[in-house]
Amino acid sequence: MTIPDPAARAAGRFETLHDPRRELRQAWVAYAVSQAGSGVGAGALPLVAILMLDASDWQVSLLAAVAGIAGSVTIMPLGPWVEFHRKRPTMISADLLRCAALASVPIAAWLGKLTFTQLCVVAAGQMVGTIASSAASTAYLKHLVPADRLALVNSRWETTMWTASTAGPPVGGLLVSALGPLATAGADAVSFAASGLLLARIRRHEPLPPGPDRGRHSVAEMTAGWRHIAAHPVLRRLFAHSLIFGGCIVASTPLIAVLMLRDLGFSPAAYGLALGLPCTAGVLGSLLAPRIIARAGLMRVLLIGGAARCLWIGIIPLAPGTPAGLAMIVGADTALLMCAGVFNPAFATYRMQATADGYLARVAAAWAVSGKIAQPAMIAAAGLAAAAFGARTALLALAAVLLTTIVILPWRAWPTRRNRLISADESHREETFRAPDRNPR
Known part of the structure; x- marks a missing residue:
């Protein structure tokens, strides 16, 4: 025994x-x-x-x-x-x-x-x-x-969010x-x-978090998230792209409601269908994201998915007030949310990997704060355009702005052998530089 x-x-x-x-x-x-x-x-x-x-x-x-x-x-x-x-x-x-x-x-x-x-x-x-x-x-x-x-x-986190948003x-x-x-x-x-x-x-006991750099003023600590984004060439472009994309999507929501319910004469039930049904595509996209990332690579998914999600809003203002028009709107929104469902996990993963540990919370906070400031500004601008020219024209303008954000994406980071070597070298130098500065409390 x-x-x-x-x-x-x-x-x-x-x-x-x-x-x-x-x-x-x-x-x-x-x-x-x-x-x-x-x-x-x-x-x-x-x-x-x-x-x-x-x-x-x-x-x-x-x-x-x-x-x-x-x-x-x-x-x-x-x-x-x-x-x-x-x-x-x-x-x-x-x-x-x-x-x-x-x-x-x-x-x-x-x-x-x-x-x-x-x-x-x-x-x-x-x-x-x-x-x-x-x-x-x-x-x-x-x-x-x-x-x-x-x-x-x-x-998985993205799938959970889409499921909750749908149900x-x-x-x-x-x-x-x-x-x-x-x-x-x-x-x-x-x-x-x-x-x-x-x-x-x-x-689980977390390790001690990093301490602030010696001699840093509180204002510098508060703005460190934005400065860290600005200093990183890929994050900087993704930041600008995400702000404009998020603002355009939020600004388009009330305009789509006006277009469907007032201009095209769809019923509230049809509007609810167009609003809710495409969310299932977000769930599907987030479920497929790990396999797509594993096969195509993180940066390819980031760039192609970021560009693809900007292509669909322009279809919505072209829809007529018929069942075919309703299908166009549902199809465009479904394609947009499918691309977003694939893009978002890739983006979250890249931002985690590209941001040094002592800056990640401030970078995430800076990203969120900037979005909360940019979105009301975009909503106001789109509302003024709709009041002057109509909801259809305002939506076409937002679609044009979204297309321009494709250019902002960090296409120079497309994975080539040379880029991989440069990225590995920069990552090594960054870790070597930052390691002595970590001052856990």
Whole structure:
């Protein structure tokens, strides 16, 4: 009879407790729960403002603007703090912040104290939590996942997001119909509480994060994300491309609604079909992304996918108000989201790999803040163009802008033998230069 060694048993328990695959699954479940709640609660605050506070169109627009501006202003000093502290506690805190903010809405309504000002504060808190969580989770995943599995894990995260975006809003609509608009805000709050609890159950001890460089001023630390992007030739071009692409897509959404519902005379049911059905293509694209990346290579997928997703918006304003026109719109949106579903995991993987560990959270925060600032500007410009020339012309203008962003993509990084040698040499020199500067606290 063999008597197990107590030390071996203890070591086995330790390995089981700190199994990275188990921890990754826990983080994935936490992300899925929060995304499911966000999908169900999509548009919860505007619905509450409209249905319970009788808010005007201007106030509903102000709600979104306040959230973006407040989140951007707050995250600038918060970005370095996220960078130089452990990431999982930051993600938990961000979940609890969003839970508390959203839970205050039904509580205030039940007490008869709900105001539009409170909704603005809640929207701002939700935005701050979202940006902080995104910045921390990007760095956390890079720490948790081996480099050769980053594309696969990013594709799973992307698939989860697309699935929640596809299934969540119909469920939220049913909840609103059955229980009122407060139900979706409450469901979203519960999802963030559950996500925070799931993250808290992870027992892995993160390594000490990098400390700030000696002698660096706080303003320099706050802007380090943008400066890091500007200094990297490929990230710089991807940054410009992504800002313009995201702004054009967000700006096109209300214009497509005006075109379909007013100009082309489609029913709300047809508009809902055109809005929801193509999301399944995003799920499919994200599922296929790891295989495509493995076969074609990360940079080829990044460049071809980035260019391909810019080709389809121009079809939508050419559609007539017939069943064939509806098929054109659904087909164009499906192709766009399929390309985006493949591109996004490749992009997330490249950004993780190309950004030094001591800058990743600030780069992710800078990317998110810039998008929140650029998107309202693009929406306003497209709205003015639609008011002057009509929704169809404004959509054609956005399609033309998207085509120009294909040129911005970093085509010089197309994988050739020479580029691979240069990339490997630069990566070696960067690691050699940065290694002595890492100052964990």
